Amino acid sequence: xxxxxDLTKSYETPQGPVIAxxxxxxxxxxxxxxxxxGPSGCGKTTTLRMINRLVAPSAGKIYLAGxxxxxxxxxxxxxGIGYVIQQIGLFPNMTVAENIGVVPRLLGWDAARRRRRAExxxxxxxxxxxxxxxxxxxxxxxxxAQRVGVARALAVDPPVLLxxxxxxxxxPVNREAIQDEFLRMQQKLRKTILFVSHDIDxxxxxxxxxxxxxxxxxxxxxxxxxxxxHPADAFVASFVGRDRTLKRLRLTRVREVMTGADDGSGDxxxxxxxxxxxxxxxxxxxxxxxxxxLRCIDAAGRVIGIVKRSAVAARLAIDDSR
Amino acid sequence: MTTxxxxxxxxxxxxxxxAIALAIAWALVASGLADDILHYRKDIVYxxxxxxxxxxxxxxxxxxxxxxxxxxxxxxxxxxxxxxxxQAVNMxxxxxxxxxxxxxxxxLGIGPLPAIVGLWIATLLPIIRxxxxxxxxxxxxxxxxxRGMGMGPRAILTRVELPNALFVIFAGVRTAMAxxxxxxxxxxxxxxxxxxxxxxxxxxxxxxxMMLAGAIPTALIAxxxxxxxxxxQYWLVPRGVNPLRNV
Numbered sequence: 001x002x003x004x005x006d007l008t009k010s011y012e013t014p015q016g017p018v019i020a021x022x023x024x025x026x027x028x029x030x031x032x033x034x035x036x037x038g039p040s041g042c043g044k045t046t047t048l049r050m051i052n053r054l055v056a057p058s059a060g061k062i063y064l065a066g067x068x069x070x071x072x073x074x075x076x077x078x079x080g081i082g083y084v085i086q087q088i089g090l091f092p093n094m095t096v097a098e099n100i101g102v103v104p105r106l107l108g109w110d111a112a113r114r115r116r117r118a119e120x121x122x123x124x125x126x127x128x129x130x131x132x133x134x135x136x137x138x139x140x141x142x143x144x145a146q147r148v149g150v151a152r153a154l155a156v157d158p159p160v161l162l163x164x165x166x167x168x169x170x171x172p173v174n175r176e177a178i179q180d181e182f183l184r185m186q187q188k189l190r191k192t193i194l195f196v197s198h199d200i201d202x203x204x205x206x207x208x209x210x211x212x213x214x215x216x217x218x219x220x221x222x223x224x225x226x227x228x229x230h231p232a233d234a235f236v237a238s239f240v241g242r243d244r245t246l247k248r249l250r251l252t253r254v255r256e257v258m259t260g261a262d263d264g265s266g267d268x269x270x271x272x273x274x275x276x277x278x279x280x281x282x283x284x285x286x287x288x289x290x291x292x293x294l295r296c297i298d299a300a301g302r303v304i305g306i307v308k309r310s311a312v313a314a315r316l317a318i319d320d321s322r
Numbered sequence: 323m324t325t326x327x328x329x330x331x332x333x334x335x336x337x338x339x340x341a342i343a344l345a346i347a348w349a350l351v352a353s354g355l356a357d358d359i360l361h362y363r364k365d366i367v368y369x370x371x372x373x374x375x376x377x378x379x380x381x382x383x384x385x386x387x388x389x390x391x392x393x394x395x396x397x398x399x400x401x402x403x404x405x406x407x408x409q410a411v412n413m414x415x416x417x418x419x420x421x422x423x424x425x426x427x428x429x430l431g432i433g434p435l436p437a438i439v440g441l442w443i444a445t446l447l448p449i450i451r452x453x454x455x456x457x458x459x460x461x462x463x464x465x466x467x468x469r470g471m472g473m474g475p476r477a478i479l480t481r482v483e484l485p486n487a488l489f490v491i492f493a494g495v496r497t498a499m500a501x502x503x504x505x506x507x508x509x510x511x512x513x514x515x516x517x518x519x520x521x522x523x524x525x526x527x528x529x530x531x532m533m534l535a536g537a538i539p540t541a542l543i544a545x546x547x548x549x550x551x552x553x554x555q556y557w558l559v560p561r562g563v564n565p566l567r568n569v
Contacts, residue, residue: 052470054469075472078469078470078471079471085463085466088463089461089468089470090467092563093482093485093563094485102471102473102481136568153471
């Protein structure tokens with residue numbers, strides 16, 4: 001869906017050329033979320049901004065759905081790509097509905113259709129249209145404003161979304177909530193998303209693939225579990241942190257390590273877990289008690305299997321033969 | 323707060339003014355000066371038209387050119403020069419308006435033309451400055467979002483930059499028009515005509531009725547012009563960026 005080939009950006013400065021992005025190549029499949037991760041100044045935002053031509057590449061190619069973006073007028077290109085930024089950038093002179101209607105208006109939709117679409121998107125993002133459509137951005141909280149920012153990016157249902165640290169300015173509680181909502185929405189919409197972040201936890205949570213950058217180079221491009229289990233080099237290992245094994249717990253569901261139906265070995269003195277939980281809660285229970293296995297229950301409370309301590313350990317063990 | 327309450331709040335100064343005006347009118351009638359003033363009513367009508375002509379021509383020319391120059395200075399390709407130009411504009415602003423008119427007279431002779439050009443320049447400067455500063459004060463990330471969504475340069479100017487700068491631009495226009503209306507009587511001194519003719523002649527002849535026959539309409543025009551632009555600012559600036567309408 002999105003393919004970068006040897007994408008490079010260099011700037012001329014009085015001290016000679018500075019290379020901000022150095023021959024970056026990767027491909028993101030349709031419906032996938034790829035998080036561009038790295039410390040500030042690593043080239044991740046510049047890479048993102050080259051995709052919608054807010055920054056002109058010095059060399060290399062970008063293909064969107066097989067089409068070379070050099071051959072498309074930048075303004076036309078941007079109308080077909082959703083764009084969300086950390087500072088949100090809602091237009092203060094327009095109401096929420098008008099903000100969402102900006103790209104539809106550029107594409108010539110009539111007023112009634114723009115209004116319908118705005119109300120539909122507000123409802124999708126859990127903002128009651130009756131209360132929010134005619135507010136101005138100055139009347140929104142940070143979390144509400146960023147939801148509107150996301151709605152605006154989705155207005156003409158673009159297949160691709162570019163998001164530049166969209167949730168970084170929100171407080172932790174709000175950030176978790178909006179991330180969860182966004183993941184739920186993405187399950188339905190299946191957009192192709194490029195998402196810039198400097199937060200490894202956010203990347204692990206949101207990404208199908210992580211592209212980790214250092215000093216303008218792409219140092220590893222992998223699924224989150226793969227990156228946490230097998231960091232490509234010392235930089236990646238230190239960036240993902242020494243607790244990378246703990247971070248992997250989030251990536252595995254209980255049902256993936258669950259065995260058989262209850263054979264009576266599940267410990268009834270310890271709370272049961274649900275098949276759709278991730279392993280963080282399971283690990284906590286194993287650390288709190290010396291039990292060897294937990295009962296796993298379905299929504300109705302029936303025991304449908306057990307989780308063994310050894311199975312969790314085996315899941316997390318790093319297999320060096322890979 | 324309801325819009326009705328806001329409307330009452332914004333009109334209050336005008337009610338106060340009306341009360342003062344009625345008190346003055348009563349004092350004039352009581353003292354007999356009113357008859358002196360009304361003696362000049364034909365002159366008042368004729369000179370008021372002339373006065374309004376000076377204000378309207380120089381003011382509207384200044385708004386059009388001032389906003390235009392302000393926009394032009396705010397364009398990216400002007401970034402290198404804009405600061406210098408604004409500095410020069412600020413320096414020109416500090417020349418007293420009477421001096422500007424006198425300079426115009428030495429270039430363009432006497433009559434309405436140098437008066438209009440002089441008023442135009444005096445009015446132009448605050449408009450240029452506020453237009454430029456107003457556009458520059460639009461947050462860069464808002465413009466970045468506009469570009470990233472696929473707005474062209476013209477759409478960014480008309481739908482994002484100008485609406486968000488409009489309150490500041492209007493503030494500049496109101497200041498400028500106050501200067502314009504306040505200076506217009508002086509146009510008489512370089513042969514521009516207008517209500518200054520009654521004011522200055524009345525002073526010279528110590529005819530207070532004649533002086534007031536010029537001064538009162540001048541004051542009324544000043545109040546009316548400010549009211550007009552104040553209302554325009556209130557209603558034309560989008561509510562989301564209009565401090566007068568946000569409580």
